[in-house]
Amino acid sequence: MKVADLKANNNVDRIVLKIVEKSEPREVQRRFGGTARVCDLVGEDADGETVQVTLWNDEIDKVEENETIVIKDGWVKEWDNQLQVSTGRSGTIEKEG
Secondary structure, X not given: OOHHHOOOOEEEEEEEEEEEEEOOOEEEEOOOOOEEEEEEEEEEOOOOOEEEEEEEHXXXXXXXXXXXXXXXXXXXXXXXXXXXEEOOOOOEEEEOO
């Protein structure tokens, strides 16, 4: 799957992205109480197209800039007119290699 194939509110079977930018993690209030850590990244596919990647909690420390990751069974949503890819509820993230 490539960035051009992504559509809001759809599954991501498998996408390979090189992380070209990683923001500082921040804490957010969870909807049902408590806090969570979230981090925004920019991933680039083999065609040079970019998409925002959102990582939560323990996922954040697994990924650094210039690493290539694979997201399987992820999810795409739209936020502020921008597509975001995440692992969603049941997806996984791993380093390619």
